[in-house]
Amino acid sequence: MLDLSRERRRMVDVHLSRRGIHDREILQAMREVPREAFVDPGFEEFAYEDGPLPIAEGQTISQPYIVAFMLEMAGIGPGDQVLEVGTGSGYAAAVMSRIVDHVYTIERHAGLAETARRRFEKLGYRNIEVRTGDGTKGWPEAAPFDAIIVAASGPGAPLALQQQLDVGGRLIIPVGEDPEEQRLLKVTRTGASTYSEEDFGAVRFVPLIGEEGWREDNRIRT
Numbered sequence: 001m002l003d004l005s006r007e008r009r010r011m012v013d014v015h016l017s018r019r020g021i022h023d024r025e026i027l028q029a030m031r032e033v034p035r036e037a038f039v040d041p042g043f044e045e046f047a048y049e050d051g052p053l054p055i056a057e058g059q060t061i062s063q064p065y066i067v068a069f070m071l072e073m074a075g076i077g078p079g080d081q082v083l084e085v086g087t088g089s090g091y092a093a094a095v096m097s098r099i100v101d102h103v104y105t106i107e108r109h110a111g112l113a114e115t116a117r118r119r120f121e122k123l124g125y126r127n128i129e130v131r132t133g134d135g136t137k138g139w140p141e142a143a144p145f146d147a148i149i150v151a152a153s154g155p156g157a158p159l160a161l162q163q164q165l166d167v168g169g170r171l172i173i174p175v176g177e178d179p180e181e182q183r184l185l186k187v188t189r190t191g192a193s194t195y196s197e198e199d200f201g202a203v204r205f206v207p208l209i210g211e212e213g214w215r216e217d218n219r220i221r222t
């Protein structure tokens, strides 16, 4: 395999640190996880350009900066119970697995979930559990979560996910109808039935398809 460790360090320095990502654990995790192992064959040389890349099922591996930004927004740290919706390539789950004790991640496409599972095994990342299914319903048996990261954009913050947050827990999710631009929201559970919401600006994500997401192939509420 190509040795891209220099490119990886450069990516962290130029695209993350200098653009305002400060969390040392996130930066360290992104120095460790080989993104080239999560892109499709033939795309390895682009692994450290700061952009999304195509993967199977018409999906994408997210841009490194946005992965780091979402994790920093979520304030994840050691000991946190974390859920990711939208495993995709498995890259973001791999990064989180270097920071927290255990990562739960859900992907609706069985093929993507299986490929991610094999990648984790090959890299020896044993603290990631992958499930195939509709992540808008969360992972009730593993709740409550300190952080839930949704890597696809929905019509709103799914209630099931809000209810699976611990008090103080944070849900990070892109929301909006426009396929070109959505808003990145942070929903914090402030009490048993109270939540606060912050808007972290414009982003562009693939659609969240599911019971509390969009209908397949168009942005119409299910």
Ligand code: SAM
Pocket: 059, 060, 061, 062, 085, 086, 087, 088, 089, 090, 091, 092, 093, 106, 107, 108, 109, 112, 133, 134, 135, 136, 151, 152, 205, 206, 207, 208, 209, 210, 211, 213
């Ligand atoms: N985190 C991924 C990575 O690091 O490669 C990027 C994820 S990609 C931008 C979004 C993923 O969300 C896609 O793989 C898509 O199939 C998945 N997805 C969309 N709706 C979903 C749902 N309701 N439940 C689970 N996964 C979903």
